[in-house]
Each structure stands twice: as structure tokens, then as C-alpha cells.
Amino acid sequence: MSDLPAVLITGASSGIGATYADRFARRGHDLVIVARDKARLDALAERLRSETGVAIDVIQADLTDGADLAVVEARLRDDDRIGVLVNNAGLSFAGRFEKQAASDIAQLLAVNTTAVLRLAHAVSPRFVETGQGAIINVGSAVSLIPEFGQTVYGATKAFVLYLSQGLAFELGPKGVYVQAVLPAATCTEIWTRAGADRSQLPPMMEVGEMVDAAFVGFDRREGVTIPPLHDASHWDAFQAARHQMLPGFGQTTAAPRYKTAS
Ligand SMILES: NC(=O)C1=CN([C@@H]2O[C@H](COP(=O)(O)OP(=O)(O)OC[C@H]3O[C@@H](n4cnc5c(N)ncnc54)[C@H](OP(=O)(O)O)[C@@H]3O)[C@@H](O)[C@H]2O)C=CC1
Ligand SMILES: N[C@@H](C=O)C(=O)O
Numbered sequence: 001m002s003d004l005p006a007v008l009i010t011g012a013s014s015g016i017g018a019t020y021a022d023r024f025a026r027r028g029h030d031l032v033i034v035a036r037d038k039a040r041l042d043a044l045a046e047r048l049r050s051e052t053g054v055a056i057d058v059i060q061a062d063l064t065d066g067a068d069l070a071v072v073e074a075r076l077r078d079d080d081r082i083g084v085l086v087n088n089a090g091l092s093f094a095g096r097f098e099k100q101a102a103s104d105i106a107q108l109l110a111v112n113t114t115a116v117l118r119l120a121h122a123v124s125p126r127f128v129e130t131g132q133g134a135i136i137n138v139g140s141a142v143s144l145i146p147e148f149g150q151t152v153y154g155a156t157k158a159f160v161l162y163l164s165q166g167l168a169f170e171l172g173p174k175g176v177y178v179q180a181v182l183p184a185a186t187c188t189e190i191w192t193r194a195g196a197d198r199s200q201l202p203p204m205m206e207v208g209e210m211v212d213a214a215f216v217g218f219d220r221r222e223g224v225t226i227p228p229l230h231d232a233s234h235w236d237a238f239q240a241a242r243h244q245m246l247p248g249f250g251q252t253t254a255a256p257r258y259k260t261a262s
Pocket of ligand 2 (some may be wrong): 090139140141184186190
């Protein structure tokens with residue numbers, strides 16, 4: 001058993017989550033890996049155990065299922081070896097908003113928002129009590145691009161960004177580090193799972209490149225990490241513009257432009 005905190009990773013059966021599992025294992029962390037596809041989780045766990053020697057537990061869970069979600073919450077609440085939560089599981093789908101099925105939207109919200117929130121909420125009391133711990137939430141650059149045309153998916157990722165920044169504000173002073181990771185298009189199964197034609201996809205970042213960059217942000221204790229954004233001053237300017245607006249929200253009279261009808 002490692003002296004380092006164990007890491008619970010959702011959506012570890014493929015793509016970004018499986019790569020997080022690989023990198024944390026190579027750093028010597030024991031893992032708890034979560035997803036629906038137990039065969040893939042078992043295969044990953046077996047490979048990483050033999051290559052790195054870390055201990056790995058597998059939890060098969062469908063995060064849209066209340067009972068399964070409760071199992072993962074309980075593990076985060078009760079297992080004091082777990083010091084890092086990687087909220088990574090997620091899905092997207094294409095198609096025009098007015099044609100999307102309500103059941104698909106509900107599934108997207110359950111995995112991309114409710115599970116992220118519930119798992120962060122389950123682990124936070126313990127992290128706050130011990131004054132340490134880290135929560136990594138995988139959002140998306142799409143959260144900053146309503147013009148992308150994936151409105152529901154982007155809205156769930158805007159939730160993840162807001163949640164992460166809010167939790168960093170609330171929990172940071174109590175010793176808990178919260179990181180939002182905002183990848184842009186990354187080469188994983190998410191695209192074909194969402195029904196995209198592989199031959200039509202643009203060039204994308206390799207998943208190892210994305211996760212390794214996210215780890216640099218993690219090690220620097222960065223609040224928001226955007227691996228593909230080369231000019232970091234753009235994000236800083238975006239945050240500065242937001243902060244510049246804040247005093248205006250305290251006005252008790254409406255802005256002059258709303259004082260006339262025309
Ligand atoms: N690839 C990209 O271009 C980008 C991805 N992201 C985000 O990265 C995260 C990881 O996605 P990525 O690796 O790309 O995609 P993948 O499709 O490769 O991985 C998604 C993971 O989520 C798991 N998952 C999906 N639904 C459920 C569910 N109901 N219950 C439990 N686990 C579930 C899947 O496991 P299983 O099927 O076994 O349950 C899988 O392990 C997502 O949050 C995604 O939104 C953000 C920006 C860009
Ligand atoms: N997964 C992608 C969109 O579908 C993204 O977040 O870029």
C-alpha cells in the first residue's frame with residue numbers, strides 16, 4: 001500500500017479517465033477506478049498493478065443509477081485513504097436541441113452534472129475536516145463557446161466550471177485544492193460514442209498530451225487549466241473582465257439604457 005493519497009477516478013474505463021489512472025499509478029498512487037464497463041476496468045487494473053505495483057480497486061457503477069451513485073459516494077465519504085477525486089466521467093451527444101430526446105438529456109445531466117456535484121459533496125466534509133485533499137473536475141472548453149452548437153453538453157460543462165471555481169473559493173482556504181480542467185477536442189471515444197463519423201473529425205490533441213498538461217496545472221495548483229490555450233493572458237483577461245463587472249451588480253437603480261423604451 002502506498003503512503004501517497006489514493007485517487008478515485010470516474011470514467012476510468014477509457015480515454016481521459018484511463019489516462020489519469022495510468023499517470024497517477026505511475027506516480028505511485030493507489031487507485032479506485034469507476035465506470036460501467038467492468039471488463040475494461042479489470043483489464044486496466046491488471047495492467048497497472050503489474051506495471052506499477054500500486055493497489056487498485058474497481059467499482060462497477062452506472063452514475064445515472066441512484067444506488068450505484070450512492071456506493072461511490074459512500075466510498076468517498078468513508079475511505080480516508082482517498083485524498084484525490086477525479087470527476088471525469090462524461091458524455092456528449094450531437095444533434096439539434098429541439099430534436100434531442102428528453103431521456104438523452106436526462107442521462108447527460110445525470111453524469112455530467114449531478115454525479116460530479118454529488119461526488120464532490122460526498123468527499124468535501126472529510127477533506128475539510130483534515131484540511132487537505134484535491135478535487136479535479138474535467139470540464140470542457142465548450143463551456144466557453146455557446147456558439148459551438150452543443151448547447152446541453154456545453155451547459156453541463158459551464159456548470160462544472162462554475163462549480164469548480166465556486167468550490168475553489170469556498171474550500172480553498174480550508175486546504176482543499178479544486179482544479180477545473182478544460183480540454184478542447186481530444187482524441188478519445190467520446191466522439192464516436194456521440195455518433196460522430198470518425199472520418200469527418202478534425203485533428204485533435206492526443207489524450208496523453210492533454211492529461212500530462214493537466215498534471216502540470218495540477219502540480220502548480222492552478223485553479224483552471226486549459227491545455228490547448230497557448231496564450232494564457234486570454235483567460236486572465238476574461239477573468240479580469242468578469243471581475244470588472246462585479247461592482248455594477250450592486251447598483252440599486254437600473255442602468256440608464258433601460259430607462260427609455262426605445
Ligand atoms: N474527448 C474530448 O474531446 C473532450 C472530453 N471532455 C470530457 O472528458 C471527460 C472524459 O471523456 P473522454 O475520455 O473524452 O470520453 P470517453 O468516452 O473515452 O470516456 C468517457 C468515460 O465516462 C464513462 N461513463 C460514461 N457514462 C457513464 C455512466 N453512466 N456511468 C459511469 N461512467 C460513465 C465511460 O465509461 P463506461 O462506458 O465504461 O461507463 C468512460 O470511462 C468527459 O467528462 C468529457 O466531457 C472534455 C473536453 C473534450
Ligand atoms: N467532447 C467534446 C464535445 O463533444 C468537447 O468537450 O470538446
